[in-house]
Amino acid sequence: MAQTNLYSRVLGTGSYLPDERVTNQELADRLAKQGVETSDEWIVARTGIHARHFAAANQTTSDLALVASQRAIEAAGIDPQSIDLIIVATSTPDFVFPSTACLLQNKLGIKNNGAAFDVQAVCSGFAYGIATADSFIRSGMNRTALVIGAETFSRILDFKDRTTCVLFGDGAGAVILQASEEPGVLSSALHADGSHSDILCTPGNVNGGVIEGSAFLHMDGQAVFKLAVNVLEKVALEALDKARLTPDDIDWLIPHQANIRIMQSTARKLHLPAERMVVTVGEHGNTSAASIPLALDVAVRDGRIKRGDHLLIEGVGGGFTWGASVIRY
Numbered sequence: 001m002a003q004t005n006l007y008s009r010v011l012g013t014g015s016y017l018p019d020e021r022v023t024n025q026e027l028a029d030r031l032a033k034q035g036v037e038t039s040d041e042w043i044v045a046r047t048g049i050h051a052r053h054f055a056a057a058n059q060t061t062s063d064l065a066l067v068a069s070q071r072a073i074e075a076a077g078i079d080p081q082s083i084d085l086i087i088v089a090t091s092t093p094d095f096v097f098p099s100t101a102c103l104l105q106n107k108l109g110i111k112n113n114g115a116a117f118d119v120q121a122v123c124s125g126f127a128y129g130i131a132t133a134d135s136f137i138r139s140g141m142n143r144t145a146l147v148i149g150a151e152t153f154s155r156i157l158d159f160k161d162r163t164t165c166v167l168f169g170d171g172a173g174a175v176i177l178q179a180s181e182e183p184g185v186l187s188s189a190l191h192a193d194g195s196h197s198d199i200l201c202t203p204g205n206v207n208g209g210v211i212e213g214s215a216f217l218h219m220d221g222q223a224v225f226k227l228a229v230n231v232l233e234k235v236a237l238e239a240l241d242k243a244r245l246t247p248d249d250i251d252w253l254i255p256h257q258a259n260i261r262i263m264q265s266t267a268r269k270l271h272l273p274a275e276r277m278v279v280t281v282g283e284h285g286n287t288s289a290a291s292i293p294l295a296l297d298v299a300v301r302d303g304r305i306k307r308g309d310h311l312l313i314e315g316v317g318g319g320f321t322w323g324a325s326v327i328r329y
C-alpha cells in the first residue's frame with residue numbers, strides 16, 4: 001500500500017562521456033572520405049550541435065553506465081549494496097539479453113539480489129525510468145534506486161545517411177533515488193502511440209543467427225519534429241498540473257537534448273525564459289535516453305541546480321513515446 005507521505009528523493013547524480021570528442025568539422029571530414037556531404041554550418045543551424053562523443057571500440061553501454069553510476073553513488077554518499085532497484089534506460093543494450101541492468105549490477109559488485117531491468121522507450125527512456133522507480137519506491141517495494149540512461153548510439157548509426165548520423169552521440173547519466181519523507185519526484189506523466197512506430201526505428205531483429213531487416217537507425221526527421229513540438233508542451237503541462245505547479249514555479253527545464261529548435265519551442269510555449277533551460281545538445285549531440293540525466297548532472301555539478309529547486313524533465317522518442325516529471329531537487 002503506497003504511503004502518501006513517501007517520496008523518492010534525488011540523493012546524487014553522475015554522468016560519463018567517452019573520451020573521443022568529434023566536432024562537426026571532424027565528422028564532416030570523415031564523411032567526405034566516403035562521399036557523404038555535410039557541413040558544420042548545416043548541423044549547427046538545424047540542430048545546435050557542435051560536437052558529440054563516441055565510445056571506444058571496446059566500450060559497451062554498461063561500461064558507460066558503470067562510470068556514471070559510480071559517480072552518482074559517490075555523490076549520493078551511499079553504500080552501493082543498499083541499491084535494491086536498478087533501471088537502465090537504453091536502446092543500445094550490450095546484448096539481446098541479459099539486460100544491461102543485470103550486467104551493470106554485476107560490474108558494480110552489488111550482491112543484494114535487488115531488482116534490475118532495462119526500460120526501452122528510446123529517447124523518453126529516462127523519463128520512463130524515473131516514473132517507474134518513483135512508483136516502485138512510493139509503493140514501498142523498493143527503497144534505493146539507481147536510474148540510468150546510457151547509450152552507444154554510434155553503433156546503430158549508418159554513416160552513409162547524413163540525415164541521421166550527424167545527430168547522435170554516446171554517453172551515460174545516472175541518479176540515485178531514495179525513499180524519503182522530504183519531497184523529491186512530485187509527479188510524472190507518460191504516454192505512447194505505437195501507430196507512429198515507423199518514423200523513428202531500428203527495424204532489425206536476430207533470426208537464425210543473422211540480422212533480419214535493418215540494424216541501423218532510421219528517422220523521418222520532419223515527422224518526428226512535428227510530433228515532438230506538439231506533445232512536449234502538453235505532457236509538461238500535464239506533469240505540472242499533477243504536481244499542482246505552473247511553469248512559473250520551475251527553476252530548471254531539463255529537456256531531452258535532440259535539437260535546440262525543439263527545446264526552444266517547448267520553452268517558449270511554456271513561457272520559460274531560455275536562461276532557465278539546461279542546454280547540453282551543443283557538446284553532447286543527441287544521446288537518446290542518456291541526454292536528460294547527462295544534462296541534469298552537468299547543471300548539478302556546475303552549481304546551477306540547488307537543493308529545493310523545482311526541475312521539469314521532458315522527453316520524446318521512438319515508439320512513439322513521450323513523458324515528463326516534476327522533481328523537487
Ligand code: UT7
Nearest residue numbers: 038039042046123162163166221222224225258259316317
Ligand atoms: O531523439 C528523438 C527525437 N528526434 C528528434 O527530435 C529529431 C527531430 N528532427 C529534427 O531534429 C530535424 O528534422 C532534423 C535536424 C533531423 C532535420 O532538420 P530539417 O530542418 O527538418 O531538415 P530537412 O530534413 O528538411 O532537410 C533539409 C535539407 C534537405 O535538402 P533539400 O531536400 O532541401 O535539398 C536535406 O537533404 O537538408 C539536407 N540535409 C543535410 N544537408 C547537409 C539533411 N541532412 C543533412 C546534413 N548535411 N547532415
